[in-house]
Amino acid sequence: xxxxxxxxxxxxxxxxxxxxxxxxxxxxxxxxxxxxxxxxxxxxxxxxxxxxxxxxxxxxxxxxxxxxxxxxxxxxxxxxxxxxxxxxxxxxxxxxxxxxxxxxxxxxxxxxxxxxxxxxxxxxxxxxxxxxxxxxxxxxxxxxxxxxxxxxxxxxxxxxxxxxxxxxxxxxxxxxxxxxxxxxxxxxxxxxxxxxxxxxxxxxxxxxxxxxxxxxxxxxxxxxxxxxxxxxxxxxxxxxxxxxxxxxxxxxxxxxxxxxxxxxxxxxxxxxxxxxxxxxxxxxxxxxxxxxxxxxxxxxxxxxxxxxxxxxxxxxxxxxxxxxxxxxxxxxxxxxxxxxxxxxxxxxxxxxxxxxxxxxxxxxxxxxxxxxxxxxxxxxxxxxxxxxxxxxxxxxxxxxxxxxxxxxxxxxx
Amino acid sequence: xxxxxxxxxxxxxxxxxxxxxxxxxxxxxxxxxxxxxxxxxxxxxxxxxxxxxxxxxxxxxxxxxxxxxxxxxxxxxx
Numbered sequence: 001x002x003x004x005x006x007x008x009x010x011x012x013x014x015x016x017x018x019x020x021x022x023x024x025x026x027x028x029x030x031x032x033x034x035x036x037x038x039x040x041x042x043x044x045x046x047x048x049x050x051x052x053x054x055x056x057x058x059x060x061x062x063x064x065x066x067x068x069x070x071x072x073x074x075x076x077x078x079x080x081x082x083x084x085x086x087x088x089x090x091x092x093x094x095x096x097x098x099x100x101x102x103x104x105x106x107x108x109x110x111x112x113x114x115x116x117x118x119x120x121x122x123x124x125x126x127x128x129x130x131x132x133x134x135x136x137x138x139x140x141x142x143x144x145x146x147x148x149x150x151x152x153x154x155x156x157x158x159x160x161x162x163x164x165x166x167x168x169x170x171x172x173x174x175x176x177x178x179x180x181x182x183x184x185x186x187x188x189x190x191x192x193x194x195x196x197x198x199x200x201x202x203x204x205x206x207x208x209x210x211x212x213x214x215x216x217x218x219x220x221x222x223x224x225x226x227x228x229x230x231x232x233x234x235x236x237x238x239x240x241x242x243x244x245x246x247x248x249x250x251x252x253x254x255x256x257x258x259x260x261x262x263x264x265x266x267x268x269x270x271x272x273x274x275x276x277x278x279x280x281x282x283x284x285x286x287x288x289x290x291x292x293x294x295x296x297x298x299x300x301x302x303x304x305x306x307x308x309x310x311x312x313x314x315x316x317x318x319x320x321x322x323x324x325x326x327x328x329x330x331x332x333x334x335x336x337x338x339x340x341x342x343x344x345x346x347x348x349x350x351x352x353x354x355x356x357x358x359x360x361x362x363x364x365x366x367x368x369x370x371x372x373x374x375x376x377x378x379x380x381x382x383x384x385x386x387x388x389x390x391x392x393x394x395x396x397x398x399x400x401x402x403x404x405x406x407x408x409x410x411x412x413x
Numbered sequence: 414x415x416x417x418x419x420x421x422x423x424x425x426x427x428x429x430x431x432x433x434x435x436x437x438x439x440x441x442x443x444x445x446x447x448x449x450x451x452x453x454x455x456x457x458x459x460x461x462x463x464x465x466x467x468x469x470x471x472x473x474x475x476x477x478x479x480x481x482x483x484x485x486x487x488x489x490x491x
Binding site for chain 2: 020021023026083087133134135136137138
């Protein structure tokens with residue numbers, strides 16, 4: 001049976017919520033942006049009026065203000081955004097239990113079975129849009145199709161506040177004429193490779209010889225070919241905002257550039273603390289540590305290395321991260337942002353192979369110490385207990401757990 | 414813009430429902446909330462408020478009372 005899948009995209013979500021809250025800025029160009037002083041000064045979202053001036057997501061606030069001098073930039077209010085996101089899910093939940101979040105403002109809904117109760121997919125989509133406006137005061141674009149990929153393409157086609165239906169009969173007219181970069185997972189570099197061989201539209205990609213495409217792009221070639229031909233059969237996964245955790249990481253764009261090993265060590269400890277605290281909170285230990293470094297000119301590298309054991313102790317994670325850093329960074333340019341991630345997770349209370357070569361008792365002690373620190377911080381606040389190292393530079397010290405709450409997601413779970 | 418927030422005396426019944434009884438506007442004028450209806454989710458674009466919306470009568474005039482996600486109350490005269 002043909003599936004009925006909806007993809008709902010809340011239009012310029014952060015900006016819409018801000019405009020909903022503040023009627024006096026609603027008819028002006030508005031963008032939500034990070035703090036300039038903290039050097040998070042980029043545009044996170046803009047409303048349609050600002051878009052008309054050519055303001056783009058991800059560009060610096062000063063660039064945006066050059067294009068659009070009257071631009072009103074408001075700071076982000078993640079708590080309210082999460083509230084509106086969960087309210088939107090409440091509305092989706094009235095129509096189906098198969099809801100898969102894709103970031104904070106997008107969701108797939110499988111309404112195949114619900115159609116018997118509520119009418120066609122298009123009807124349900126229109127109903128959701130009406131309720132979204134009435135109950136939340138924000139608009140959404142919804143794509144209706146028989147697979148997740150085309151549903152997502154549909155939600156991008158008409159904005160704002162519109163429903164787009166793509167069926168098995170008309171997808172060739174509606175989808176195949178779109179530029180290939182519109183397809184999920186065709187990023188800048190893949191698009192460049194495809195355009196080099198004269199593939200401009202999704203239709204061109206779909207009609208390409210599969211084995212040729214595999215040679216060009218590897219296994220991604222096949223995935224994209226399946227996407228383009230509407231043969232994707234991945235089902236909508238019943239997930240809440242919290243899905244299975246594969247890795248835990250934090251990154252930070254620092255208030256000033258990092259210029260020496262000292263700075264980096266401090267930052268790696270800040271991030272290591274946050275990563276290990278989150279590992280302990282979810283009862284995990286990680287055994288692979290990855291670091292991510294981006295320099296002033298926005299070139300970035302990723303490097304990883306394995307620990308000899310799995311750990312949720314800050315010093316293990318931070319020291320390993322620092323070791324990887326020393327092996328891989330030659331200080332040609334100052335660093336703008338840096339990240340630490342722990343992967344290869346195991347649950348913290350599983351049985352492990354003990355080692356003859358280091359002191360297991362000491363390891364246990366360290367772990368217990370960290371759990372105690374968590375307890376203290378829970379009662380008296382994050383800054384009640386601190387490492388001496390972190391007091392060296394107050395500007396670089398932060399608590400990423402409280403300050404970063406929205407994490408990126410992948411289509412492949 | 415200052416949103417017209419109000420102080421409220423409410424009745425919490427055994428089912429956990431909240432029914433507003435009296436409101437105070439501008440710290441001196443108090444009114445009783447007449448015929449409060451069941452709350453529905455609603456947004457007022459005019460005032461920039463979203464939350465549980467009670468339709469009711471205040472001082473003989475039809476009004477909406479909103480209880481938002483931060484537990485603040487607002488009034489909108491219709």
